[in-house]
Amino acid sequence: MDADVLIIGSGASALQLARHLRPTMNVILLTKSTLQHSNSFLAQGGVAAALGGDDSPSSHYNDTVKAGRLTNASRPLHIMTREAPSVIHDLASIGCAFDKDSLGEFQLGREGAHGQSRIVHGGGDQTGRRLVECLAGVLPPNVTVLENQFVFELLINDQNECFGARSKDAYGKIHTFLSPHTVLAAGGCGQVYACTSNAASAEGDGIALAFEAGAELIDMEYIQFHPTLLYINGQGAGLISEAVRGEGAVLVDETGRRIMKGVHPMEDLAPRHVTAQTIFHYRQKGRPVFLDIRHVPRFHERFPSITALCLKHKVDLKQGLIPVAPGCHFIMGGVKTDDKGRTNVPGLYAVGENACTRVHGASRLASNSLLEGLVFGRRSARFLNSLSSSLPSQQRKKCPPPSVRLHLPERKVIQKRTMEAAGIVRNHKDLHGHKKWLDSFPMSHGFDKGMLTKEQVTVLFLLQTSRLITTAALERKESRGSHFRSDYPEELAEWKDRTILLQSHTKETNDEPHQTLG
Secondary structure: OEOOEEEEOOOHHHHHHHHHOOOOOOEEEEOOOOOOOOHHHHOOOOEEOOOOOOOOHHHHHHHHHHHOOOOOOHHHHHHHHHHHHHHHHHHHHOOOOOOEOOOOOEOEEOOOOOOOOOEEOOOOOOHHHHHHHHHHHOOOOOEEEEOOOEEEEEEEEOOOOEEEEEEEOOOOOEEEEEOOOEEEOOOOOHHHOOOEOOOOOOOOHHHHHHHHOOOOEEOOOOEEEEEEEEEEOOEEEEEOOOHHHHOOOEEEOOOOOEOOOOOOOOHHHOOHHHHHHHHHHHHHOOOOEEEEOOOOOOHHHHOHHHHHHHHHOOOOOOOOEEEEEEEEEEEOOEEEOOOOOEOOOOOEEEOHHHEEOOOOOOOOOOOOHHHHHHHHHHHHHHHHOOOOOOOOOOOEOOOOOOOOOOOOOOHHHHHHHHHHHOOOOEOHHHHHHHHHHHOOOOOOOOOOHHHOOHHHHHHHHHHHHHHHHHHHHHHOOOOEOOEOEOOEOOOOHHHOOOOEEEOOOOEEEOOOOOEOOO
């Protein structure tokens, strides 16, 4: 099948992009499950935008930079915070049901590290669902959505141009899609960790696909761990939105003592990496941590999804204490792009969580993730609308069949080891040992993955993504934002402006020579 634009993914950034492409374009959107199965759909938090009378895009910008530990890219961040209000008004104009007050104004909430109330929600903690359903409902007729299409390979010609992708459907049949413009919007990589808030589909596909296609990756060491996942029987069981703390909930230990008192000036609304690391240290000592919701008015009405989650796991909300622990939530790094979504590979673009414009820096400010996808999805569409649709050479690089002795670990083993070595607290010994173990398995490219099962390819993608995170975490010898090294616990000035770039045949920091990566 041919398309003017091929979109891989179905979250907010993918749908926003598809909606804004010109109607004369033939657009194909591939999703490996369904439109209702993405991190965007599950998002409990809202969309940040400077809509209040005492707020401004510059204030939003400054809060984002503080949370990102001063490593955010200035130009794309200015674009994102400046365009945020217009994105919200645009979505409201097409029927997105955001929460409003009695005067019909947007009801603005507050979350961690925000200096103002600027979070727009929909249905309390159902913002993602309302957003995705709204965007999916207004897709124009020139957009064809194909569900249950697992993309396992990007098509790259001898000139290193991308001209489409190959996928497998639910029955294992291979499909080839040709397009001069292929956009990765495949979401995050939370499933590489044992404890995560992410959808089951967030397995690092877009990152691994881009890497093996020769795209540059950046900031892969920056993995955000959300402080409050519901913690049941030693496992994360679902997200407890930061908006709960924004409404007055506090974190307490088993004695009822507030654990964030004296840790950070913003206490329970401290930046996520500070809160997550604090809870982690309590858990490491065998001490439970709870979210005390006793002072949150109308909790059941305000947070219906979280209420249902707690009741499902038999948490007695009458007691007002929800057991919590940190879990992998978001990757700030990913496929390096400009503010139009372009990568270094001609014909290949990326938007959403698998992309990295560096707007988030070392730690994402709450409710900036949906915003990023919406802003840059729209900007990428406007750029693509200005281009021609001529297809490049289709002389695909040939790959040999995989070895019959292909040996792969179980995904649970990858997740456990990644959580232990490249999780909330890291050190050289654990990272080095984990990378050595990862390197004992094949890279995800160099052979024809069409001959493998979907599970085998997924495991290869998980291995590849874990390897990239671990490599970057080893390289950054400091602690900054979401990246904490117990052997380098300080934030170092000489590392502030240094970035770690990874590519399929080279690894470099911006002031060190190329080294072979794979």
